[in-house]
Amino acid sequence: MSTVINYKCPNCGADMAFDSQTGQLRCESCGRTDKIEEMAGNNAHTGGDFSYEMDEDDIKAANSAFNSDYADPSEEDNPSNHSTFGENEAIEYHCNNCGAVLITDSQTTATTCSFCGAGVVLGDRLSGSLAPAKVIPFSINKAQAQEAFKKWCKKGLLTPRDFMTADRIKNITGIYVPFWLYELNGRGEALATCTRVRTYTAGDWIYTETKYYQVYRKVDLNYTRIPCDASKKMEDNMMDKLEPYQYSNLKDFNMPYLAGYIAEKYDFNDEQMLPRIKDRVSSYVDNYIRSTISGYTTVNFHQKDINIRKKQADYTLMPVWMVCYDYKQAEHIFAMNGQTGKVVGKPPISKAKIAAWFSGISVGSFILLRIITMLLGGGLL
Numbered sequence: 001m002s003t004v005i006n007y008k009c010p011n012c013g014a015d016m017a018f019d020s021q022t023g024q025l026r027c028e029s030c031g032r033t034d035k036i037e038e039m040a041g042n043n044a045h046t047g048g049d050f051s052y053e054m055d056e057d058d059i060k061a062a063n064s065a066f067n068s069d070y071a072d073p074s075e076e077d078n079p080s081n082h083s084t085f086g087e088n089e090a091i092e093y094h095c096n097n098c099g100a101v102l103i104t105d106s107q108t109t110a111t112t113c114s115f116c117g118a119g120v121v122l123g124d125r126l127s128g129s130l131a132p133a134k135v136i137p138f139s140i141n142k143a144q145a146q147e148a149f150k151k152w153c154k155k156g157l158l159t160p161r162d163f164m165t166a167d168r169i170k171n172i173t174g175i176y177v178p179f180w181l182y183e184l185n186g187r188g189e190a191l192a193t194c195t196r197v198r199t200y201t202a203g204d205w206i207y208t209e210t211k212y213y214q215v216y217r218k219v220d221l222n223y224t225r226i227p228c229d230a231s232k233k234m235e236d237n238m239m240d241k242l243e244p245y246q247y248s249n250l251k252d253f254n255m256p257y258l259a260g261y262i263a264e265k266y267d268f269n270d271e272q273m274l275p276r277i278k279d280r281v282s283s284y285v286d287n288y289i290r291s292t293i294s295g296y297t298t299v300n301f302h303q304k305d306i307n308i309r310k311k312q313a314d315y316t317l318m319p320v321w322m323v324c325y326d327y328k329q330a331e332h333i334f335a336m337n338g339q340t341g342k343v344v345g346k347p348p349i350s351k352a353k354i355a356a357w358f359s360g361i362s363v364g365s366f367i368l369l370r371i372i373t374m375l376l377g378g379g380l381l
Helices: 056-065 142-154 236-241 270-291 351-377
Strands: 016-019 024-027 045-053 091-094 101-104 108-112 119-122 169-202 205-229 262-264 298-327 330-337
Touching (some): 142 169, 142 330, 169 270, 205 298, 270 298
Parallel strands (some): 169 262
Antiparallel strands (some): 108 262
């Protein structure tokens, strides 16, 4: 059964929507606010590591044990308990406010009525096992997002002057983008041959002394709240650049947070996104291992094993303002973190400014060269 949910003000009957400033549902008509929590019912790693420089017996023991599994039987990924959505086509809903027909694709979970503007939540797509676990509510409203985008445009040193006025915003839309927030365990073992090189002079001779060390590292790290967007519509690179989010404002999901905004459900479940997030965290573990080996002239790894295990994945909705900017008969898409105000996107580049910039460098280099030549010619250098 298709379920449409919108929130009516108990005082005046007008539509209520989520207010990013107060974090509550607010009625624009009479000003009433309701606390959402009362209506219903770090990218950091922790862990230990140890390291040491080995003698000959230690090296033999490490080589024989290097490829063996950890004793901990929980090496495999924890099983998922999330359900995927059915492959539905466009579905017809009816606005409770004015009765208008709402046609949405199968990914939409919250939208606004095109006729009366009421914010509606499609409850049957957010119920039971399909419901998100967490949400970061919008902290920046539409007016603030527009002003922040205009300020961002003015910072572009090589953008066209008429683009920097930021007066061609075609539309700006608040969207809750589906993410998976992962908790992962990263274990790594590495064997490396390292050297310390010292050069010194004795009499007429110059000596180079090279000492070799066999170095072993083993780390066990826990990573929490690693985000990965799960929407086909959103460009992965753009969503990655919107990080970091501030997880101090991470809330248990309640549907009123979506009122007045558009929301999407995930296209990919956490198992489908896991290889991508494992690659990302593998690089973290690798960099951490490398950071523990310092003070050597050279470091040559000849054995390395990194295992990433999923501990948990939470379906989470993240706030994003999508800005469509119309410039010279072309649309430019930008994204803004709806919590922090960070803007990402590729603005157009002014060819005239680039030419002027290179011209300035060329003229400056020529003048500097002339000054050096004159000083050399006068015997001042």
